[in-house]
Amino acid sequence: MEPGERLKANDRLIFVGAIDSVVDLHRIRGLVPATNQVMKLEGARKDRSFFEAVVSSTNPLAGKSVRAGGFRTRYHAVIIALARNGVRLRGKIGDMVLHAGDTLLLEARPTFIDQQGRSRDFLLVSEVGGFHPLNHEGAPAALAITIGMVALAASGLLSMLEAALVAAGLMIALGCTSAQVARRAPDWQVLVVIATSFGVGAALQKSGVAGVLADGIIGFAGGNPWATLALVFTATALLTAIATNNVAAVMAFPIALSAAHHMNVDVMPFAITIMVAASASFATPIGYQTNLMVYNAGGYRFADFVRIGLPLTLLVGLVTVGLVPLIWGF
Numbered sequence: 249m250e251p252g253e254r255l256k257a258n259d260r261l262i263f264v265g266a267i268d269s270v271v272d273l274h275r276i277r278g279l280v281p282a283t284n285q286v287m288k289l290e291g292a293r294k295d296r297s298f299f300e301a302v303v304s305s306t307n308p309l310a311g312k313s314v315r316a317g318g319f320r321t322r323y324h325a326v327i328i329a330l331a332r333n334g335v336r337l338r339g340k341i342g343d344m345v346l347h348a349g350d351t352l353l354l355e356a357r358p359t360f361i362d363q364q365g366r367s368r369d370f371l372l373v374s375e376v377g378g379f380h381p382l383n384h385e386g387a388p389a390a391l392a393i394t395i396g397m398v399a400l401a402a403s404g405l406l407s408m409l410e411a412a413l414v415a416a417g418l419m420i421a422l423g424c425t426s427a428q429v430a431r432r433a434p435d436w437q438v439l440v441v442i443a444t445s446f447g448v449g450a451a452l453q454k455s456g457v458a459g460v461l462a463d464g465i466i467g468f469a470g471g472n473p474w475a476t477l478a479l480v481f482t483a484t485a486l487l488t489a490i491a492t493n494n495v496a497a498v499m500a501f502p503i504a505l506s507a508a509h510h511m512n513v514d515v516m517p518f519a520i521t522i523m524v525a526a527s528a529s530f531a532t533p534i535g536y537q538t539n540l541m542v543y544n545a546g547g548y549r550f551a552d553f554v555r556i557g558l559p560l561t562l563l564v565g566l567v568t569v570g571l572v573p574l575i576w577g578f
Contacts, residue, residue, distance in 0.1 A: 297358045298376040299325070305348040307369040315342035323364065325356030358428055386424035393418045466507055473513050473578045477521055478569045480504045484525035485561050489532045497526040513578040520576055524568045530557030 303310060309317035320326050330337050330344055331351040337344055353376070354360070365373045397415035400406045406414065420427050465483070469475035480500065487496035504518035529535030533543035533553050542548065 297356065297360070298328075299354045299356060299360055299373060300376050301352045301354055301364070301373045302371040303346050303348055303350045303352065304369060304371045307346065307348070309346050309369075310348050311345065313343055313345050317346065319346075323354075323356070323360070323369075325354045325360055327352050328355055329353040358432060386422070389422045390419060390424040393422070393424070465503065466510055471511065473511055473517075474569065474573065476507055476511065477517060477573065478565070480507070480518055481521050481525045481565045481569055484522050485528050485531075485565065488526050488529050489535045489561075491535075493526040493529055493536065497522055500526070514576070516576040517572050517578060520572050521568055524564065524572075528561045528564050530560045530564075532557065 309319060309322070314327060327341050329352075330341065330346075331353075332347060332349070349371075361373055361375055364370055367373075393415050397411045400414070401408045401411040416430065419425050420430055465479045466476055469479055480503070483503070484496050484500040487499060500522050501519070504522055505515055508515040508518050529539060531554055533539045533548070533550060539553065543553070
């Protein structure tokens with residue numbers, strides 16, 4: 249196809265690429281699979297996910313064609329692509345004979361991994377990218393609900409938590425997403441980290457450690473609120489560089505709160521400074537998840553982050569400490 253050729257409705261396109269690219273194609277609005285097999289599964293496509301599975305030698309369908317073995321009926325999944333020895337096989341999926349070691353790209357309901365993850369029929373089952381086919385039809389409703397949530401929270405009619413809960417319920421009720429997908433969405437590891445961080449923060453506050461650290465910071469700063477604010481930013485930025493932003497914020501806030509009370513100044517400048525400092529995860533690749541993603545994919549060294557991230561953190565710190573007290577006074 250020439251780059252300047254215009255696409256028209258009902259055009260059939262053939263793509264060649266990696267498995268992840270196939271998943272991306274299914275997420276593009278206006279593109280639908282050319283095979284009608286995905287339409288024969290129960291449930292809407294928006295409620296399904298993509299999986300990669302490797303056929304084992306004990307699979308009862310090994311040596312049979314996909315159609316003859318009734319793959320779709322047996323596993324409630326459809327094969328989108330099939331690769332053997334690292335090479336994608338061409339032709340009709342239904343006519344292909346399954347062999348042990350074949351890698352399948354499947355579309356199925358999210359429960360497929362729970363049902364087949366420990367099955368002897370497959371050597372490996374993994375979700376591809378954590379994506380599912382997008383529900384483009386629900387986009388207008390989702391946008392309207394999001395705007396309504398922000399408006400309700402901004403007007404004060406509902407708290408942010410209440411507005412978010414109402415919006416989440418409407419998203420499910422109007423079909424923007426399914427309850428099953430919504431249940432799988434929370435990152436429980438992050439929630440556990442946040443919860444334990446609050447526990448650490450409360451322990452620092454109640455044990456008196458926060459007060460001792462606050463006295464030390466105030467003494468080092470000579471009782472000057474501006475200097476204390478700079479030290480709070482430094483301590484929080486150091487914590488976020490070696491831990492996570494959630495841990496840094498929760499651990500730094502009790503100390504800053506005690507320091508503000510001891511100096512009889514408003515805590516708001518310290519709270520804003522901690523928010524900014526906890527997000528200044530520039531100096532190390534371990535400070536934030538996306539840093540690690542870039543670190544691995546780009547072939548960077550630890551020193552590259554320090555060389556670029558440290559001056560950037562210093563710049564953010566100078567701007568924050570200089571401007572925050574002017575907007576939120578002590």
